Amino acid sequence: MKGLIYREFYLIRKTLILTLLVYFVFVAMMSLVCISTYAGNLRGEEGVIEAFYPQAYFYAACIALVGMGYGHNDIVQKDYQSHWQLYSYTLPVSEKKIIASKFIVRGILLLAGLVLAVVAELILSTAARMPVSFPHIKNILIICALMTVGFSEIPLMLRFKNQNKAATIILLACAPIIAAMFYFGWKFVKFCMAEATRLYGEATDETMAKVFEPYFDKVRDIGFIVAPFFAAGILFLFFRWSVKELKRRRY
């Protein structure tokens, strides 16, 4: 299995390097913006760092978590194109090991993304002269758990052989979920506006945030507890599905 893992890392090494480059440039630029709020041209402008820092860590986390797995997305398609998929059946390796190697690589990339996201939070908080935010780290961990959904690419690509087809299927499957999210999001905003007007007389950004934050914290706390179970369940299901798909390919 070591050989299979090595192969996957070898094939994605260029995308990995590019992702790391983008990540470091982004974090460096964001850090400079943070620093400029007290030692540069943004000094003296109120509320900049409070608005900027929570966004900067989030985007850095997204770059790290999404970017690290990005290069691995099309590996199954490339395996089909290069006939490796066929050749792998001639190797003394079981389907479970072949799939495990892909999941291990993907898992390592996700963990590396998690580490980079946390490192970005540490760097940005230092640059912003703010304490490290544990809610931010909680958010990163929840995003990381949600990213396990990306493992679905492995069985989907095994089934459809092609990234475009797999992406279409994912979008089709996710369309009702996204529509529902938008619908409830809109309903929730309306609720927050009504609550803000009722409690504080008017619905401004500040009053809305006051209404919104307790709910957000609650959801985050629940998410933090649920996340590991969600990730484990998703990984188990996708692993089983991938092995089944690889066996089915022995037509």
Next chain:
Amino acid sequence: MNDYENAIEIKGLTKRYDGFTLDNVSFNVPKGGIMGFIGQNGAGKTTTINALLNIVRKDEGEIKLLGLDNEKDEYEVKKHIAAVFDELPFDDRLNAVAMDKILREIFEEWSTDTFFGYMDRFALPRKKKFGKFSKGMKMKLQIAAALSHNAKLLIMDEATTGLDPVVRNEILDIFLEYLQNEENTILMSSHITSDLDKIADCVTFIDKGKVLVSGYKDDILDSHGILKCTKDDYKDIAPEDIISARLNDFGAEIMVSDRAECSRKYSGAVIDPATLEDIMIYYVNRGKKEWR
């Protein structure tokens, strides 16, 4: 490994697809020999090979490789076999150094020295990406990889197709060298019968999913012949002696499967030896009996 007489034993292999059936295929490949597996495109060669490698699930039949069941003992068997396909199954972005690192972790008996020995012998660059290799280089690379884990059985599917005669010859020499070890066996599917004329010990002809002839090449070549006669004489040939007949304006060329018997029966008739290509062509046309 256990003791075995035949490196490959196939009994009653059947695989049904919509529009094609591999029908009750049976043949053996003796240990230490090279079996040519011949048939036209779509005859069932690749399906048979895929069934051997358990890439295709068979519907019926029994397959033993190196004395072991190809399904029950799949991973044990696969440690000792190597497959070579007509297309390089390695990603274009890899190079030989990376491939060595990958395969040495997969095959217990992988030998880096042997692999790079073949690479050097074939004058293949170690750090050049496979995407920049020519077709001949890719095939040599695949063979180098196949011969580097001490495989006892080499299964090749159209491996020499599309290669120029110089490269083909070079590769055939390597196969003969590989067979110097009496433990090693080759099954080679091809429709380039001249390659098999040169190196095969045994031959199996397959057509439309059925095995037509299987046995030692010399026996097959000795027994078959092309009887040449006039159109009038052709009428006197017993139908059971005719596999198929190629008719032309001057007479007929008839493939017979018992040359010695036919020589006695039709004294005076000229019976030329047949090549593997002749046998393949006449057998493929056996349904028509007469063809031009």
